[in-house]
Amino acid sequence: MAYWQGKAGDPDGAAAALAELLPVRERVLGPEHPYTLITRHELAYWQGKAGDPNGAAAKKRDQPHPHPRTQDLHTCSTRRRSL
Incomplete structure (x- = not known):
């Protein structure tokens, strides 16, 4: 739901x-x-x-090392964004 909210301009x-x-x-x-x-x-x-690059960078910095399955899910998420 949040994805579509963002894609809709919010x-x-x-x-x-x-x-x-x-x-x-x-x-x-x-x-x-x-x-x-x-x-x-x-x-x-x-x-x-949304214009909060510092908040975004902090979230990415807090991200633990990727789980192997997460890499697969991230690939799917990235592909979805490109549609």
Whole structure:
């Protein structure tokens, strides 16, 4: 949902939705679960698009080393963005 919100021209709303989702995913799935890592990555992306490059850089800096499955999911996420 946040992805489409951002694509529709509301990167602030997308970042806010992902900022709300991230702590839930960290609590439920764990901080290194592939979906949590992707949520953190997507949050950094939309923060950057919303004009917060420092917040985006901080999220990317906080990202743990990628899990092998996360790399596959990230590839899918990147492909989706190019559509």
